[in-house]
Amino acid sequence: MLILDYSSAHTLVREQRRLGNKVRWEGWDIVFFKPTPYAYKDVKGVFHNGRWGIEKRVPVNEAGQWEVSKKDVFSARKPRN
Numbered sequence: 001m002l003i004l005d006y007s008s009a010h011t012l013v014r015e016q017r018r019l020g021n022k023v024r025w026e027g028w029d030i031v032f033f034k035p036t037p038y039a040y041k042d043v044k045g046v047f048h049n050g051r052w053g054i055e056k057r058v059p060v061n062e063a064g065q066w067e068v069s070k071k072d073v074f075s076a077r078k079p080r081n
Contacts, residue, residue: 001068001070002069002070002073003065003066003067004065004066004067004068005064005065006064009030009066012068013030015076016073019074020074021072022035023072028059028060029057029059029060030058030068031056031057031058032055032056032058032072033048033055034054034056035051035052036052036053037052038052039052039053039054056069058072
């Protein structure tokens with residue numbers, strides 16, 4: 001679990017977008033979007049930018065922090081040659 005303050009959360013969203021992760025701000029929530037054709041059957045399924053997918057929202061807590069699961073974050077590691 002990553003615990004992020006305001007500045008770190010903005011950095012994470014910017015870097016994740018650069019790495020190709022479909023993440024955005026919606027109000028104070030960080031929203032991760034994973035495209036899947038089966039999302040139309042799921043209670044968390046949404047139609048966003050012309051595609052079905054699953055959204056995971058990370059709201060800010062009472063301490064002003066976001067608790068982001070590491071499994072939602074793309075790694076910046078470079079592939080080995």
